[in-house]
Amino acid sequence: MGCAELLKSVTECVLLAGEILSAEWSLPGGPRGHGDKAEVDVEIEALLRKSLLALLDCDFWGEETGSRLTGHKYCWVVDPNDGTRDFLEGRKGSAISVGLLRDAIPVLGVVYAPVTSDRGPDCISWAEGCGNVIRNGREVSSRARLRTLSPGSRVLMSSAAANNPTINAQLCSPADFVPMPSIAYRLARVAAGDAIACASLVPVSAHDVVGGHALLKGARGVLLNQEGAPLTYDSVALMTRASNRCFGGMPEACRDLVGREWQRLF
Structure with missing residues (x-):
């Protein structure tokens, strides 16, 4: 079964898991839970692990x-609830993220935020062999998108960006910055065309980003690390820490963001 044929079944598994999160x-x-640990996270991952390995019995992270x-x-690379801390603190937008690597390259991704502040349940997916990214059952065209940071474009940042709006506005200029939970969901929304780019300014592991990375491939985007190099996943070390910072979206916009003085925030 090819990746495109597998996508429908994977999406069904993720939507079912989303009912539990909702x-x-x-x-x-x-x-239930505190800090970065919600009790439901283990329940969802156990369900996904069983169902995904039944579809394709392979390695699992x-x-x-x-x-x-x-x-x-x-x-398979799974985050059962990316954005757990925000979820437990009452912020909408955490997401289930499922990615599939083939020879350490993302070839399938499904990111589902069942509870959002502005869209209702939002499932974004893509697999190698598909045309465009799929959002809630419909293809999303990647044509006529902005390619550079410009007035009216948006950069999706973490929820913490709201605590320092002045510097974040300067660093994302001339685009606007939008605080939002979950790097997985931020990557997905960029892939779906809601923003030109997004960022995580803290270290990420493979489970945080592989699903969204696949979606960016479907949208002709990139995912770059703090040095401007593409994220890779070809060792246990890189699966554990894929990057210290990452920037996902349209290539020119991401390269621009990489070079900005993000240390000003710290």
Whole structure:
């Protein structure tokens, strides 16, 4: 089964997992957990691990249930709830992220935010062999998109950007910056055309970004590290820490952002 044929079944698995995350959000006392750990995260990853390996029995890299790395050509990469801290603090926009690597290259991605502040449930997906990125069952054209940072374009930053709006506005200028949970969902929304680029200014692991990285490939975008090099996943070290900072989106915009003085925020 090719990646494009696999995508429908993977999306169904992720949507089912999203029902669990949505129900957890709606608990009368709020989601269970504290800090960076929500109790539902392990439950969702266990479900996804079982269902994804039933679709394609290969290697697996998860945030909560550990890894199985045998040298297989393919590897599932799963984050059951990217943006857990924001989720537990009551911010909408955390997301389930599933990616598939083939020879350490992203070839499939599904990112699903079941609870968002502006769109309702939002599922964005792509796989090698598909044409454009798919959003909630419909293809999204990548034509006529802005390619450079310009007035009216948007750069998606972490929720923490709201704590320092002046410097973030300067660093993203002439684009506007938008604070938003979950690097996985920020990457997905850039791939779907909601923004020209996004960033994470803290270290990310493979589970944070592989799903979104695949979506960017479908949108003719890139995912660059703090030095402006493409993210890679061909060692355990790089799976554990893929980059210290990352910038995803249209190539020219990302290269511009890499060179800006982000240390000013720290």
